[in-house]
Amino acid sequence: MYKHIPSGGKSRTPYHEFYSDDFTPRPHYQLLWDHIRSTGNNALEVKSHESQLALQAEGVTFTVYGDNEEGIERIWPFDLIPRIITASEWVKIESGLKQRVRALNLFLADLYGEQKIIKDGVIPPELIYQGKDFRREIIGIVPPLGIYTHISGIDIIRDEQGEFLILEDNLRTPSGVSYMIENRVIERRIMPEFFGKYRVRRVEHYPSLLLAALRSLSPRGKENAEIVVLTPGIYNSAYFEHTFLAKEMGVELAEGRDMVTINDIVYLKTTKGLQQVDVIYRRIDDDFLDPLVFRSDSALGITGVINAWRAGNVAIVNAPGSGIADDKAVYPFVPDIIRYYLGQQPILNNVPTYQMTSVKDREYVFDNMERMVVKAVSESGGYGMLMGPSSTPALRKEFMDLVLENPRNYIAQPVVYLSRHVCYMDSELEARHLDLRPFVIYGEDIEVVPGGLTRVALRKGSLVVNSSQGGGSKDTWVLAE
Amino acid sequence: MRYLIHHETILEYAEPVREHHTELRLAPRTDHQQHLVSCSLETEPEATLASYCDYFGNRVDYFCAIPPHTRLVTRLKAEVEVNRHNPFDFEPVAPHLQKQWLHEAIKREPRYNDFLLHRSLLTPPVMRLADHTARAFPRFERELPVIQSLLELMGWIPTVLEYKSGSTVVHAELINAMKQQAGVCQEFAHLFISVARSWSVPCRYVMGYLAQDSSDETENSTHAWAEALVPGGGWIGFDPVHNLLANERYIAVAVGRDSYDAAPQRGSFKGDSPGSEPVVTVQIQQVQQQ
Numbered sequence: 001m002y003k004h005i006p007s008g009g010k011s012r013t014p015y016h017e018f019y020s021d022d023f024t025p026r027p028h029y030q031l032l033w034d035h036i037r038s039t040g041n042n043a044l045e046v047k048s049h050e051s052q053l054a055l056q057a058e059g060v061t062f063t064v065y066g067d068n069e070e071g072i073e074r075i076w077p078f079d080l081i082p083r084i085i086t087a088s089e090w091v092k093i094e095s096g097l098k099q100r101v102r103a104l105n106l107f108l109a110d111l112y113g114e115q116k117i118i119k120d121g122v123i124p125p126e127l128i129y130q131g132k133d134f135r136r137e138i139i140g141i142v143p144p145l146g147i148y149t150h151i152s153g154i155d156i157i158r159d160e161q162g163e164f165l166i167l168e169d170n171l172r173t174p175s176g177v178s179y180m181i182e183n184r185v186i187e188r189r190i191m192p193e194f195f196g197k198y199r200v201r202r203v204e205h206y207p208s209l210l211l212a213a214l215r216s217l218s219p220r221g222k223e224n225a226e227i228v229v230l231t232p233g234i235y236n237s238a239y240f241e242h243t244f245l246a247k248e249m250g251v252e253l254a255e256g257r258d259m260v261t262i263n264d265i266v267y268l269k270t271t272k273g274l275q276q277v278d279v280i281y282r283r284i285d286d287d288f289l290d291p292l293v294f295r296s297d298s299a300l301g302i303t304g305v306i307n308a309w310r311a312g313n314v315a316i317v318n319a320p321g322s323g324i325a326d327d328k329a330v331y332p333f334v335p336d337i338i339r340y341y342l343g344q345q346p347i348l349n350n351v352p353t354y355q356m357t358s359v360k361d362r363e364y365v366f367d368n369m370e371r372m373v374v375k376a377v378s379e380s381g382g383y384g385m386l387m388g389p390s391s392t393p394a395l396r397k398e399f400m401d402l403v404l405e406n407p408r409n410y411i412a413q414p415v416v417y418l419s420r421h422v423c424y425m426d427s428e429l430e431a432r433h434l435d436l437r438p439f440v441i442y443g444e445d446i447e448v449v450p451g452g453l454t455r456v457a458l459r460k461g462s463l464v465v466n467s468s469q470g471g472g473s474k475d476t477w478v479l480a481e
Numbered sequence: 482m483r484y485l486i487h488h489e490t491i492l493e494y495a496e497p498v499r500e501h502h503t504e505l506r507l508a509p510r511t512d513h514q515q516h517l518v519s520c521s522l523e524t525e526p527e528a529t530l531a532s533y534c535d536y537f538g539n540r541v542d543y544f545c546a547i548p549p550h551t552r553l554v555t556r557l558k559a560e561v562e563v564n565r566h567n568p569f570d571f572e573p574v575a576p577h578l579q580k581q582w583l584h585e586a587i588k589r590e591p592r593y594n595d596f597l598l599h600r601s602l603l604t605p606p607v608m609r610l611a612d613h614t615a616r617a618f619p620r621f622e623r624e625l626p627v628i629q630s631l632l633e634l635m636g637w638i639p640t641v642l643e644y645k646s647g648s649t650v651v652h653a654e655l656i657n658a659m660k661q662q663a664g665v666c667q668e669f670a671h672l673f674i675s676v677a678r679s680w681s682v683p684c685r686y687v688m689g690y691l692a693q694d695s696s697d698e699t700e701n702s703t704h705a706w707a708e709a710l711v712p713g714g715g716w717i718g719f720d721p722v723h724n725l726l727a728n729e730r731y732i733a734v735a736v737g738r739d740s741y742d743a744a745p746q747r748g749s750f751k752g753d754s755p756g757s758e759p760v761v762t763v764q765i766q767q768v769q770q771q
Binding site: 140292303 | 500502529531533535536543545547587588589591592594595598599747749
């Protein structure tokens with residue numbers, strides 16, 4: 001796992017999505033550029049304002065939690081200049097994601113089955129057995145179709161050379177897909193003329209793809225599938241998305257207290273009595289899913305749901321236990337996981353990663369702390385993270401102590417200068433860093449929706465794109481041939 | 482030796498509770514040294530029963546009582562055959578090969594990693610405990626058979642903990658027992674486990690029964706001890722309370738990383754009453770065989 005960062009030779013200047021090196025627009029941005037130039041900044045100002053109003057009217061919001069417990073609901077930040085991905089770039093992303101998700105599902109089936117990958121010495125057992133999200137309670141249960149991660153959101157960045165790299169797998173309850181769709185809806189409404197110039201592939205059919213995948217898991221067959229979206233409730237930061245998806249799919253939105261398990265069958269309590277549930281698209285964490293099996297103090301889950309799942313009477317999406325495969329300490333092994341199960345080379349590479357359990361890696365990281373991102377493996381959303389370049393010596397010392405205290409809990413990566421794109425900021429076009437989260441649906445087949453959520457670091461020079469940390473977003477266009 | 486076991490648990494609630502789900506780990510295990518001959522369960526209120534085998538190999542019986550009730554009773558009747566003869570009757574592994582033997586056993590069965598790597602407040606790292614006892618911890622002797630060090634450890638535990646009935650609560654933090662220098666079988670087992678794991682010997686918690694000598698019907702409650710993976714011998718039971726290796730009077734019911742995994746009863750219900758302490762009655766009868 002020990003790889004030195006190439007320090008010389010390669011460019012450290014961030015890749016620009018929009019401009020090529022001589023500051024002319026890349027060919028696929030030329031038409032867009034011409035259009036923006038012909039309408040001028042005033043037109044953009046008006047459109048930008050319109051888009052804010054539209055988002056407000058639609059109620060497209062998200063909740064930010066700070067140090068105080070109370071969440072602040074914000075209008076979804078949207079930049080109206082779209083990000084464009086060419087057909088040939090997409091071919092690589094799509095095949096790379098399919099490969100990765102297929103391998104990660106084989107990995108999960110193995111971990112909760114025979115554990116051949118551990119027996120063969122490819123994955124150190126401590127990594128799994130000390131992982132907070134390894135759910136030994138579900139060993140031996142075979143989920144419908146043998147699939148664990150029906151919905152994945154994989155974060156992709158572009159390095160200084162323009163290569164797409166996988167930054168993070170999100171296999172638990174990845175969110176953001178509703179914003180991907182809302183961004184498209186707003187973009188179409190505000191900038192209809194853009195769409196006349198490009199053949200942009202659709203993303204709006206995501207809910208129907210999701211619904212088809214959920215139906216395919218129904219123990220009573222597709223025709224009779226009763227599906228619910230299980231939400232922790234209105235205080236969850238992604239509650240907007242839970243209501244959005246339930247509404248778009250035409251299925252019930254429910255909380256744990258609206259349901260009951262009787263003799264291994266899960267029911268929804270309705271005004272017409274109990275109604276059997278076949279598929280639960282849960283948007284709550286494993287910990288809270290079933291107080292009989294996981295956290296006994298959980299009031300958000302459905303008691304008995306794991307036994308109903310084991311009995312094969314209900315499908316849980318994503319399957320409990322999926323989180324171990326996106327544990328950041330497992331991440332460095334994903335290329336090996338792909339080779340082990342598929343016998344193929346990874347199509348999309350990882351960001352080079354140092355394991356803090358390795359003394360050699362750790363010493364190297366400590367010596368180069370200002371060039372590193374240090375991440376707590378169990379945190380997400382940009383929390384529990386050290387950004388080396390902007391850190392103080394005191395903070396670096398604090399992180400070194402944290403790492404030494406619990407090395408299994410940390411990884412480090414060299415700072416990758418995320419690619420940049422023009423954004424319309426305060427009446428000017430400015431460059432900002434961004435990433436991409438495409439969504440993968442695994443039902444009877446694996447499908448990657450052509451597009452994704454492009455997240456933008458709104459602060460100049462910032463590399464943190466998380467919405468919870470003040471990130472913005474763009475509509476993401478994947479071009480047809 | 483064959484035993485007939487009756488285990489009754491009564492839970493009472495001041496206010497009615499409903500949607501009451503219960504999981505029981507009460508049916509004696511089937512493993513290389515004992516096997517469950519028969520088992521039946523009755524509940525009040527009546528409920529549909531189901532069972533599965535959990536990941537530690539324990540049988541779990543479960544049911545739900547949906548309508549409101551103020552009393553939940555379970556009565557388990559089980560017959561079990563125990564063949565735990567001489568625990569020393571195995572081909573020992575030469576001391577310099579013991580480490581390799583354990584390594585290979587764990588490699589074949591990765592799930593044993595849990596019994597090696599697990600740390601919790603119930604089975605904390607030994608370093609956390611060392612400050613709370615004046616007596617030196619026993620040393621692991623690499624040059625001797627592993628079982629020697631484990632026997633040493635078993636004998637050491639009663640010198641740092643006094644057995645005092647009612648001195649701790651269920652799933653208590655081990656450090657509290659160390660501070661008060663007293664505990665019950667649960668703490669004796671947890672301490673044994675913590676030290677054995679610090680020696681890289683896989684070790685697990687066993688909840689079960691200790692049948693009394695006389696073949697008469699006697700009153701019993703559950704007991705707890707530890708099982709360690711001994712090179713050449715496999716899982717061998719150590720009871721630090723009695724300073725005794727588990728023999729055919731030890732009836733294993735459930736195993737786990739600590740007492741929490743092997744808890745005999747787990748429940749979740751809707752209602753405002755927390756419920757009484759469970760009233761448990763156990764009878765163990767030796768069955769004469771032809």
